[in-house]
Amino acid sequence: MTESLDAPRLAAWRAYIEASQRLFTRLEEDLRADSALSFADYHVLVLLSEAPGQRLRMGELASRLVFSPSRLTYQISTMRRRGLVAREACPDDRRGSEAVLTAAGLLALREAAPHHLRSVRAHLMDDLDDAEVACLTRIFERLGRRLRADRDASTPHPDN
Amino acid sequence: MTESLDAPRLAAWRAYIEASQRLFTRLEEDLRADSALSFADYHVLVLLSEAPGQRLRMGELASRLVFSPSRLTYQISTMRRRGLVAREACPDDRRGSEAVLTAAGLLALREAAPHHLRSVRAHLMDDLDDAEVACLTRIFERLGRRLRADRDASTPHPDN
Numbered sequence: 001m002t003e004s005l006d007a008p009r010l011a012a013w014r015a016y017i018e019a020s021q022r023l024f025t026r027l028e029e030d031l032r033a034d035s036a037l038s039f040a041d042y043h044v045l046v047l048l049s050e051a052p053g054q055r056l057r058m059g060e061l062a063s064r065l066v067f068s069p070s071r072l073t074y075q076i077s078t079m080r081r082r083g084l085v086a087r088e089a090c091p092d093d094r095r096g097s098e099a100v101l102t103a104a105g106l107l108a109l110r111e112a113a114p115h116h117l118r119s120v121r122a123h124l125m126d127d128l129d130d131a132e133v134a135c136l137t138r139i140f141e142r143l144g145r146r147l148r149a150d151r152d153a154s155t156p157h158p159d160n
Numbered sequence: 161m162t163e164s165l166d167a168p169r170l171a172a173w174r175a176y177i178e179a180s181q182r183l184f185t186r187l188e189e190d191l192r193a194d195s196a197l198s199f200a201d202y203h204v205l206v207l208l209s210e211a212p213g214q215r216l217r218m219g220e221l222a223s224r225l226v227f228s229p230s231r232l233t234y235q236i237s238t239m240r241r242r243g244l245v246a247r248e249a250c251p252d253d254r255r256g257s258e259a260v261l262t263a264a265g266l267l268a269l270r271e272a273a274p275h276h277l278r279s280v281r282a283h284l285m286d287d288l289d290d291a292e293v294a295c296l297t298r299i300f301e302r303l304g305r306r307l308r309a310d311r312d313a314s315t316p317h318p319d320n
Contacts, residue, residue, distance in 0.1 A: 004274070008297070011297055012288075012294075013284070015296070015304060019300040019303040021225075022226050022303075065181075120165065123307065128169070128172075140172075140179040141175040141179070143179040143284060
C-alpha cells in the first residue's frame with residue numbers, strides 16, 4: 001500500500017471534508033438561531049428520545065456520540081442545568097448512571113426538529129437526486145458499520 | 161415544502177452524519193497519535209502550504225476554515241507557540257495581518273501527511289469503488305460550491 005491517495009480519491013476526500021465541515025457549521029448556526037440548541041445537544045435529545053424509557057447509560061451514550069467520558073460528562077451537565085435531561089443512578093447497577101430525557105427536553109426537541117430538518121433539506125437533501133441519496137446511504141452505512149466494529153474490537157465496553 | 165425528510169433521505173442523512181462524526185473523531189485520534197497535530201492544525205498547515213508565498217490573510221484563512229475570527233485567533237496563537245506559523249502585518253494594509261507558514265510548520269506537515277493520508281485511505285477511501293468515489297466527489301463539490309456562494313452572499317468579506 002503506497003502512502004498517498006490517487007488523484008480522484010484525493011479530490012473526493014477534499015470535497016467531502018471541506019463541504020462537510022462547512023455544512024455542519026451552517027446547520028449548527030441555524031440550530032442555535034432557531035432553538036438555542038447546539039448540534040451536540042440536539043443529538044443527545046434525539047438519542048434519548050428514541051431509547052427505551054427515554055434513558056441511556058452514560059457509557060452507551062458516549063459510545064453512540066463518539067464522545068470521550070469527560071466530554072460527555074460536561075455535555076450532560078450543561079444540559080442538566082437547562083433542565084433538558086436528568087442524571088440518575090442505574091436501577092440495576094449502583095455504580096453506573098443514566099441520562100434521562102425530561103419533559104422539557106422532549107418539548108425542546110419537538111420544537112427544534114422541524115426547523116432543523118428544514119435546514120438539512122435546504123442545505124443538502126433537496127439538491128440530491130434519488131441515485132445520489134442511495135449512494136450516500138450505501139457509502140456511509142458501510143463506513144459507520146466498519147468504524148463501530150473497529151471501535152468495539154479495540155476498546156473495552158464502556159460501562160460507567 | 162413540508163418540514164420533514166422522506167424516509168430514504170432521512171436514512172441517508174443519519175448514515176452520513178453519524179459515520180462522518182465517527183470518521184472525523186477517528187482521523188483526529190490517528191493524527192494526534194502520529195504527529196501531535198489536531199485536525200485543525202493540519203488543515204491550517206495544508207492551506208498555508210498551498211497559498212502563494214505560504215501565507216494567507218487572517219480573514220481569508222477564517223473563511224476557508226469556516227472558523228469565527230475569535231476561534232481562528234485562538235487556533236493561530238496555539239500554533240505560533242509551537243513555532244508552526246508566524247503572524248505578520250500585511251505589507252499592503254497595516255491594519256490587516258497574515259498567518260505565515262514557518263519552516264518548522266512545513267516540516268511538521270511533510271512528516272504528518274503520509275500518516276494522515278494512510279489513515280484516510282484505511283478508514284474510508286480503500287473501501288470505495290470508482291463509481292462511489294465519483295458520486296462522493298459530485299455531491300460534495302456541488303455542496304461546497306453552494307455553501308461558499310451562500311456565505312459570500314450573506315456576509316461582508318472578512319478583511320482583518
